Amino acid sequence: MNYWLMKSEPTTFSIEMLERSPNQTAPWDGVRNYQARNFMKQMQINDLAFFYHSSCKVPGIVGLMRVSKLAYPDFTALDPKNCHYDPKSTPEKPIWEMVDVQFVEKFSEITPLKILQLEIHLNDMPLVRKGNRLSIMPVSPLQWQTMMNLTERNK
């Protein structure tokens, strides 16, 4: 099993919205970055991922989700009316993919980026590097445990 971290702007899609979704499951659509897409293609069913809120007052980790469907074409890229529409992507040759994720847990408190930045074991994560824009990234078992310990401390 693999671990991941996935960013979303909470005004666009928050962990609360995921929790309220039918079957607490939703597609992770709208990714338009090749590196992030390639990570989604590597995901396996039941892989766990941190849900990260970005571009908000306190950015940080807010909960857990699991991968419930393997990568498949992102329909928002094929819909001209969608804001993520990409004319280069066609039903025959879709460029962009997404996975489905299912809500697992919302932490009692956010674990802020500021706290994550202090952890030496997380120094190598793109997440804590200045100017980082990668929205989906792998998390090593050590990094996962380090971050989980921080969320435990919040309880």
Added chain:
DNA sequence: GCCAACGTTGGC
């Protein structure tokens, strides 16, 4: 709202 960082685009 600002701006640094970085990915993408397109002219050459």
Added chain:
DNA sequence: GCCAACGTTGGC
């Protein structure tokens, strides 16, 4: 294939 211009991300 280079690289300048542009657009977007995302912390602050």
